[in-house]
Amino acid sequence: MDAELFPRAREEIAPGAVHVPDWLDAREQRALLDACREWAGPPAGLRTVRTPGGGTMTARQVCLGRHWYPYGYARTAVDGDGAPVKPFPSWLGALARRAVTDALGEASVPAAAYDVALVNFYDGDARMGMHRDSDEKADAPVVSLSLGDTCVFRFGNTRTRTRPWTDVELRSGDLFVFGGPSRWAYHGVPRVLAGTSPAGSGLAGRLNITLRVSGLPGR
Numbered sequence: 671m672d673a674e675l676f677p678r679a680r681e682e683i684a685p686g687a688v689h690v691p692d693w694l695d696a697r698e699q700r701a702l703l704d705a706c707r708e709w710a711g712p713p714a715g716l717r718t719v720r721t722p723g724g725g726t727m728t729a730r731q732v733c734l735g736r737h738w739y740p741y742g743y744a745r746t747a748v749d750g751d752g753a754p755v756k757p758f759p760s761w762l763g764a765l766a767r768r769a770v771t772d773a774l775g776e777a778s779v780p781a782a783a784y785d786v787a788l789v790n791f792y793d794g795d796a797r798m799g800m801h802r803d804s805d806e807k808a809d810a811p812v813v814s815l816s817l818g819d820t821c822v823f824r825f826g827n828t829r830t831r832t833r834p835w836t837d838v839e840l841r842s843g844d845l846f847v848f849g850g851p852s853r854w855a856y857h858g859v860p861r862v863l864a865g866t867s868p869a870g871s872g873l874a875g876r877l878n879i880t881l882r883v884s885g886l887p888g889r
């Protein structure tokens with residue numbers, strides 16, 4: 671379907687889980703992409719994440735504010751170069767609050783500040799298995815922003831990593847927020863559609879930025 675002829679509608683995928691298509695305009699996407707490029711560089715830059723079972727995640731990742739590793743948060747890239755994690759910029763926190771307001775309404779904006787970003791870069795055959803974002807100590811909504819290639823985002827349920835689930839196409843500039851009864855739902859990325867980045871974006875692959883409230887004591 672052509673996005674220009676048939677604008678995609680915002681949709682509640684599950685209670686508290688809302689997809690807002692085209693939330694970021696071209697200029698905002700460009701600015702976020704430029705920021706991701708900076709964050710990806712060393713120290714504490716983009717890395718391959720190893721799981722305790724001996725596997726590796728296919729999406730490469732960089733963190734801001736707190737360093738996520740399987741399965742916890744640290745102040746340094748404990749499974750990377752050991753450098754202090756890059757700071758979480760205040761403008762990103764403002765963006766997260768605006769996203770929650772637009773997707774779920776002002777009453778869902780948490781009192782605590784957003785303090786963690788995970789940036790995942792998907793290229794080649796990268797994907798992400800069904801999982802819960804469960805290392806946070808706060809139930810604030812998770813804010814997800816997508817750039818570059820379109821993906822199939824699978825949003826499941828809070829009980830099992832199996833069906834029922836709903837598959838949603840996330841395109842460059844889309845917002846997805848999951849909070850409330852959906853905060854601890856399983857989700858994953860079974861497929862990225864290579865070569866679907868907007869023309870002229872300069873991005874081959876997909877970037878996803880999730881913004882979270884860690885609920886951990888401050889510095």
Ligand SMILES: O=C(O)CCC(=O)C(=O)O
Binds near residue numbers: 788814823858859880
């Ligand atoms: O790439 C995505 O859309 C999801 C990323 C994700 O679930 C995560 O970082 O925990």
Ligand SMILES: [Fe+2]
Binds near residue numbers: 801802857
């Ligand atoms: Fe996740």
